[in-house]
Amino acid sequence: MKEFNTIRTRANRLDSPDKATGEAIYVDDISKPGMLFGALLQSPHAHAKVLSIDTTEAKKLPGVKAVLTSKDVGTIPYGVSPARYDETVFVTDKVRYVGDEIAAVAATSLDIALKAVELIRVEYEILPAVFTVEDAIKEDAPQIHEKYKGNLTAEVHQEFGDVEKGLKESDIIKTTTVKNKRQDGAFLEMQGCIAEFDRRGNLTLTSGTQTPHYVQRTVAMVLGMDIGKVRVKKPYLGAGFGIKAAANPMELACCFLAKETNKPVKMNYTREQVFMFCRARHQFTHTITTGAKKDGTLVALKHECTLDGGAYSSFGIATVYYAGSLLAGPYKLPNMSYEGFRVYNNKPACGAQRGHGAVIARAAFEQQLDMIAEELGIDPMELRIKNMMSRGDTTCNDLNMSSFGMSECIDAVREGSDWDRKKGNMPIGKGIGMACGFFVSGAGFPIYRSDTYHGTVMIKLTEDGGTALVYTASAEIGQGSDTAFAMIAAEALGVPLSAIRLASGDTDMGVDLGAYSSRQTLMTGHATKDAAEHVKSQVLAVLAEKLDTPVEDMDIKNGFIEFKNQTLDFSELRTTYIKEHRGWIDNPDSEKLTFNEASRIAYLEKGTIVGTGKYKPVFLGGKYKGAAVGTSPAYGCSAQVAEVTVDMGTGQVIIDNVTDAHDCGKAINMTSVEGQMEGSVSMGMGEAMHEEVIFDDKGNVLNNDLAEYKLVTAMDMPKVKSIVVESDEPNGPFGAKEVGEGAIMPTIPAILNAVYDAAGVRIYELPLTPERVYTAIQEYKERKGAA
Secondary structure, X not given: OOOOOOOOEOOOOOOHHHHHHOOOOOHHHOOOOOOEEEEEEEOOOOOEEEEEEEOXXXXXXXXXXXEEOHHHHOOOOEOOOHHHOOEOOXXXXXXXXXXXXXXXXXXXXXXXXXXXXXXXXXXXXXXXXXXXXXXXXXXXXXXXXXXOHHHEXXXXXXXXXXXXXXXXXXXXXXXXXXXXXXXXXXOOXXXXXXXXXXXXXXXXEEEOOOOHHHHHHHHHXXXXXXXXXXXXXXXXXXXXOOOOOOOOHHHHHHHHHHHHHOOOEEEEOOHHHHHHHOOOOOEEEEEEEEEEOOOOOXXXXXXXXXXEEEOOOOOHHHHHHHHHHOOOOOEOOOEEEEEEEEEEOOXXXXXXXXXXXXXXXXXXXXXXXXXXXXHHOOOHHHHHHHHEOOOOOEOOOOOEXXXXXHHHHHHHHHHHHOHHHHOOOOOOOEEEEEEEEEEEOOOOOOOOOOOOXXXXXXXXXXXXXXXXXXXXXXXXXXXXXXXXXXXXXXXXXXXXXXXXXXXXXXXXHOOEOOOOOOOHHHHHHHHHHHHHHHHHHHHHHHHHHHHOOOHHHEEEEOOEEEEOOOOOOOHHHHHHHHHOOOOOOOOOOOOOOEHHHHHHHHHHHHOOOEEEEEEOOOOOOOOOOOOOOOOOOOEEEEEEEEEEEEOOOOOOEEEEEEEEEEEOOOOOEHHHHHHHHHHHHHHXXXXXXXXXXXXXXXXXXXXXXXXXXXXXXXXXXXXXXXXEEOOOOOOOHHHOOOOOOHHHXXXXXXXXXXXXXXXOOOOOEOOOOHHHHHHHHHHXXXXXXXX
16 A cells, blocks of 8 residues: 555646646736836936935826825835845935836826836936945945945854864865856746725735735835735746745835825836846855865864845845855764855845855855865765765754755765766766755744744635635745645545645735745645644544544545444435435445545534644754754755766866756655756756856946846756655655755756866856856966976
8 A cells, every 4th residue: 555645646737727728817917997007217326315306297297197206105114134124115315226216106008107207307416336345345435324334234253163173183174265146036927016905995916926925014014004904915926036035116116006096006027127126146255164184074164255235135134144054064064164244235136046045155165075075085975975964963053954865865866877987987078076955944933033833724625525625825936836735735634636726825815934945845735734634633523423433443545434444334424415416416326435425524514614724843943143044944955966068179068967866855746846956957057157147337237138148948958867865854744845945056066066077177256158167277278287
């Protein structure tokens, strides 16, 4: 008898038919009677005082229904973390980047709204601007925010163990500095929203967001409304990757315009505005020093990092902590120190993106592990296995590995890539490299200080029996979470997946913190399982009374009631059910009592059967400053092998094959797990090979479209062999944990290590443009020739 009936299978996604046929409704597909269209006035300057704003001519334009500035909407500060609420809907005193919001217009057409924006007259006094970390931290640098001196959003100073002592005791020490470039999320659907007030003063905001709950709270706070009067609905969403994980100024402006006009208002970002808003991957500079013994045992890690943060904080406080905390694993590391600085400047704000805060730090560290292995004459995989943590281990900064299949992942990619045969035996220009990584399965604490549940779910049985309606405020953003929760509900309730109907993405359905930090499978999945078990217990309790048999002697499997006593007579219950369905052609005639019959009988006895589920983790982590960031009820882990070809004459790098193993605890939908793994490889490749947001010397984005901002396409993707490893996470529903972000961690360093194997050069700055690689090869040849 198999262990599971629904999970660990390859279920068709619930959203596939709508998406495949074009019937999926996104924000921009929605229209409302009398709907107005909104547009934003955004700053053309990177840093300037706003001396005056004249909206007279804009208001005169026929079709214009409202023009709003900070004088109209107020100056309540907001942001992501309450510790750094440094944004207002519209600027008050000065603009801080090209794109900073100054005013908004609502009109009867988008063309009229855009024309009205052009008619708003703003008088500026241009101020000196800074665009790099180096310039922003100079003593005489202009201050982006007067409240935060030295242009520091946040700084982190942590030490665990005795790093200096550890380095002195090390036989080999490596120090390198690695830099990446700022990225854009490059999702297909640009942010959009529709705000509408009803006659009772209730607000509904339909928005393409990853986090309806957080947007609801921010909107209520900024508009001065009770949270219960604000409803946020997420329709189909064309991806987010972290950029859509907080309220944006367009959503807030849209709500104010709807309130002012008492009409529905729609607003959308253009692709240019997506780049101006940003909130994607920071530019990091990591300097890492690693010490090890002659036998390869890791002893100490010293880590310094600066983050190019842009004009506002966004997720920056969490980012600067994540950049350090997640290097404490997956290896046993007794001594670790971290100095992190997140710096303001006059570019768009950076935020969270897939693998939040940890991707480039991992790339730097995993390169160093290969360097240490090479100098000591140890196979890179063996060095990692020697230092690998195990289930039950705790890192030096108090992160507990409740399940941990990392060694199994390494074994899987070793065999899957034919590593032992290829490593050290490939011709010049061909290379193979590997790396590991791990990531959280949901943040241990909400963004704001609260004892709130991280997820609640309600399941209602239809009164005629046979169908379970699952209601969750979670966010399906293309990752397959709706299907996963339906599968969890079916498995826990004991019914086929076809018996489940699911609705999500609506704050009226409960509380869910949203799709970020790879949290939903574990956290919302737990709440879903809890709700299904609550429903199941109610149905079985009625049967126990009706059939005079103990509840523990019954179960629900595959849509049928299973009895330990196989001779139990349930004919009276069936007769009752069939009498209520005279004329129906599908009345049950099976030898087993069906779930349809049982749930109908339960309804007749108790009324509507509703089950509720909830989840929040126990207290996690240590008690030092910043201990909350990096905590999680579980950690997913990955190993990858990349094979590359490097053209030694041009520096062109081609990725030939990737072998990827990920420990997801237990796969809910096997196909979706593999899809997330392959998507992570694609995004990691993009950051390694192509992606870079480029600015001019005035702070304007130069490549603000998907023609000039280079992405990995299907034509670029190598063959990816995805290997699912299951370690059975005790804190996860049915043993499941994350796969959405952890799988990106090894991609970049595996490629970098493969390039070294192919060409003999270490690259410490991304992306791997042909020019950068070619220059490194030529410098290597010159050094080799001189030697």
